[in-house]
Amino acid sequence: MTKPFTSVWAREPRRPRSSGLGREQIVAAAVEMLDAEGLESLSMRKLGARLGAGATSLYWYVANKDELLELAMDEVWGLVEVPDPDRATWREVTTSTAYGLRVVLLEHPWLANLLGRMPMAGPHAFAMSDRLRRAFVRAGFTGLDVYLASGTLMGFVLGQVIPEIGIRQVSKDGRYDPATLVDVVERVAADYPEMRADFRQTVEMDPEAARAMAFDFALLCLLDGLAARLVAAGVAESSGQPADNGVPERR
Amino acid sequence: MTKPFTSVWAREPRRPRSSGLGREQIVAAAVEMLDAEGLESLSMRKLGARLGAGATSLYWYVANKDELLELAMDEVWGLVEVPDPDRATWREVTTSTAYGLRVVLLEHPWLANLLGRMPMAGPHAFAMSDRLRRAFVRAGFTGLDVYLASGTLMGFVLGQVIPEIGIRQVSKDGRYDPATLVDVVERVAADYPEMRADFRQTVEMDPEAARAMAFDFALLCLLDGLAARLVAAGVAESSGQPADNGVPERR
DNA sequence: ACCTGAACACCGTTCAAGT
DNA sequence: ACCTGAACACCGTTCAAGT
Numbered sequence: 001m002t003k004p005f006t007s008v009w010a011r012e013p014r015r016p017r018s019s020g021l022g023r024e025q026i027v028a029a030a031v032e033m034l035d036a037e038g039l040e041s042l043s044m045r046k047l048g049a050r051l052g053a054g055a056t057s058l059y060w061y062v063a064n065k066d067e068l069l070e071l072a073m074d075e076v077w078g079l080v081e082v083p084d085p086d087r088a089t090w091r092e093v094t095t096s097t098a099y100g101l102r103v104v105l106l107e108h109p110w111l112a113n114l115l116g117r118m119p120m121a122g123p124h125a126f127a128m129s130d131r132l133r134r135a136f137v138r139a140g141f142t143g144l145d146v147y148l149a150s151g152t153l154m155g156f157v158l159g160q161v162i163p164e165i166g167i168r169q170v171s172k173d174g175r176y177d178p179a180t181l182v183d184v185v186e187r188v189a190a191d192y193p194e195m196r197a198d199f200r201q202t203v204e205m206d207p208e209a210a211r212a213m214a215f216d217f218a219l220l221c222l223l224d225g226l227a228a229r230l231v232a233a234g235v236a237e238s239s240g241q242p243a244d245n246g247v248p249e250r251r
Numbered sequence: 252m253t254k255p256f257t258s259v260w261a262r263e264p265r266r267p268r269s270s271g272l273g274r275e276q277i278v279a280a281a282v283e284m285l286d287a288e289g290l291e292s293l294s295m296r297k298l299g300a301r302l303g304a305g306a307t308s309l310y311w312y313v314a315n316k317d318e319l320l321e322l323a324m325d326e327v328w329g330l331v332e333v334p335d336p337d338r339a340t341w342r343e344v345t346t347s348t349a350y351g352l353r354v355v356l357l358e359h360p361w362l363a364n365l366l367g368r369m370p371m372a373g374p375h376a377f378a379m380s381d382r383l384r385r386a387f388v389r390a391g392f393t394g395l396d397v398y399l400a401s402g403t404l405m406g407f408v409l410g411q412v413i414p415e416i417g418i419r420q421v422s423k424d425g426r427y428d429p430a431t432l433v434d435v436v437e438r439v440a441a442d443y444p445e446m447r448a449d450f451r452q453t454v455e456m457d458p459e460a461a462r463a464m465a466f467d468f469a470l471l472c473l474l475d476g477l478a479a480r481l482v483a484a485g486v487a488e489s490s491g492q493p494a495d496n497g498v499p500e501r502r
Numbered sequence: 503a504c505c506t507g508a509a510c511a512c513c514g515t516t517c518a519a520g521t
Numbered sequence: 522a523c524c525t526g527a528a529c530a531c532c533g534t535t536c537a538a539g540t
Contacts (some may be wrong), residue, residue, distance in 0.1 A: 007427055007431060007432075009435050009438065010435050010438060021523085021524085043512085044513085044514060045512090045514085053524075053525090055514090055515095056516085056517095056524080056525070056526080057523080057525075059514095059515075059516085060522085060523060060524070064514075065514065065515090066426065109367065113364065113367045113368060114417075115363075115367075115413050115414060115417055116360065116363030116367075116413045116417050116420070117364060117417055117420050117421075118417050118420065118421050118426075119414065119417045119418045119432070120417070121432075121436060121439060123439055123442075126439055126442075126443060129443075129446065130445075133443075133446060137445075144449060144452060144453075144464075145468070146445075147449040147450075147452075147453070148464070148465055148468040148469070149468075151465050151469065152411075152469040152472055154410070155410035155411045155469060156410050156469075158409065158410035158413055158414070159405070159406035159408065159410025159411065160406045160410070162406075162409055162413065163366060163367075163370065163405070163406065166365075166367050166368055166369050166370045166371070167370045169367065169368050169369065170368075170369050170370055175317065175369075176258055180258060180261070183261065184258045187260065188260050188372060188374055188377055189377055191374075191377075192378075192380075192381045192384075194384065194388075194397075195377065195380060195381055195384060195398075198395060198397065198398040199398075201395060201398075202395075202398070213395075214399055214403075217396070217399040217400075217402075217403060217480075218399070218402070218403040220476065220480070221403055221473060221476030221477050221479070222476050223476070224475065224476040224479035225471065225473050225476030226472050228472070228479070229468075229471070229472060229475075272504085272505085294531085294532065295532085295533065295534085296531085296532075296533085304505075304506090305505065305506050305507075306533090306534095307505080307506070307507080307533095307535085308505050308506075310533095310534075310535085311503085311504060311505070315533075315534075316534090503540100504540085505539080505540080506537105506538080506539070506540095507536105507537100507539100508535105508536095508537095509534105509535085509536090509537105510533105510534085510535080511533095511534095512531100512532070512533085512534105513530100513531070513532060513533100514529105514530095514531085514532100515529085515530095516527105516528085516529080517526105517527095517528090517529105518526100519524105519525080519527100520523105520524080520525070520526100521523085521524080521525095
């Protein structure tokens with residue numbers, strides 16, 4: 001009860017008045033800088049400079065850096081497209097949401113670094129979750145299962161993409177170049193011949209294709225698993241609108 | 252070819268000689284501090300002080316802070332217990348690995364913040380992956396599917412746990428207290444009545460139990476999905492040793 | 503071979519002071 | 522109401538110098 005509200009989402013933004021500064025432009029500029037330079041190199045000072053303002057001016061619009069990051073994060077959740085659940089089967093909606101979310105995360109890798117540090121509690125995040133929810137409701141999930149199913153899908157994508165980002169990050173920073181990374185893995189994996197064999201197979205592939213393959217495999221698992229939940233609950237599959245078979249064949 | 256090796260894993264550690272300092276004690280102390288105070292508040296200066304050394308002495312054993320974090324991370328992967336794949340069904344092995352990994356991540360939340368920043372390329376990480384691999388081989392997966400299946404399981408756990416950590420973090424930092432968090436969500440979710448209803452249901456539960464339920468639901472999906480992959484590949488299920496039915500009933 | 507201190511170029515945030 | 526600059530208490534890392 002001492003400090004009743006300490007969240008960005010609970011406070012009216014300061015008026016987007018006259019001058020160049022305002023919450024919206026600050027957040028927009030922050031997102032741009034984060035995309036361009038990464039989480040590590042965003043500083044209040046640089047951001048201020050970029051907006052032609054003193055570093056400390058930002059504190060009029062935002063309580064601290066973490067709040068700014070929360071706002072930036074939610075901004076990006078707004079970019080994830082979730083198809084209208086009324087115009088596609090649930091498998092289509094979930095599949096395309098998963099791919100869309102993956103792309104957004106890869107384009108804004110700093111998101112991944114923030115997720116373990118603050119919750120997704122902004123309006124865009126909620127809008128996204130709600131659209132996903134509706135897809136699962138139409139699929140036939142009921143009660144808490146709707147909530148559980150959408151959490152499962154969100155988590156799934158995060159878990160697939162975050163390690164991928166970790167790898168990319170390290171080569172973008174120039175810490176490892178790709179050749180070194182291969183070399184390192186070869187060396188550390190020396191004790192595990194089968195792992196090394198698998199690793200070599202994937203190295204020969206286009207790395208993009210290799211990651212996409214892994215994502216597809218995992219997504220297929222998840223969707224089949226979700227479908228199994230429906231069957232267990234006694235719901236007939238194929239609740240989709242478009243008659244032309246929305247359920248992709250399995251393998 | 253300019254800088255042939257820039258990875259911790261590619262360089263011999265400096266000799267763990269005489270004095271108190273040495274790579275091992277540095278890493279151990281770092282893990283302790285990370286567990287106690289979190290990623291944000293670990294500094295080379297504080298770590299040095301704790302070891303009774305000048306901050307800059309650490310640079311004899313470690314190229315930079317990121318390398319130290321890489322070492323700390325791998326140290327913790329060593330704590331994940333993966334049961335012997337020869338003594339349990341694959342469902343048992345994967346289930347208990349998933350739970351074990353979840354516990355380790357929750358106990359060392361800074362891990363989650365690091366995963367999107369550097370790859371899991373240390374020896375302990377590889378040892379863990381290899382044990383997981385063997386479980387999937389015994390289950391009947393072949394070729395690249397072994398690699399894909401274990402990546403799927405690892406990713407799954409990360410994705411489930413990372414958002415959970417984000418929420419905990421924010422209340423541990425004293426940024427939101429739990430009551431505020433509920434309030435914030437109520438406010439932002441005001442436009443989505445069904446979501447709010449679900450949210451209320453979970454708030455009434457013990458939060459620990461709510462998260463565990465979500466994890467169980469998602470894990471069940473994943474395992475059913477993996478099993479579906481096996482069926483699609485024409486492998487008979489139940490490859491387990493112990494005859495007494497390793498496959499848990501569905502729901 | 504190992505450790506140090508001073509120094510450099512940064513941080514986020516507070517706050518009195520300005521307009 | 523909005524913005525500023527100086528100031529505080531920090532960072533990681535380099536490097537010449539010590540033992």
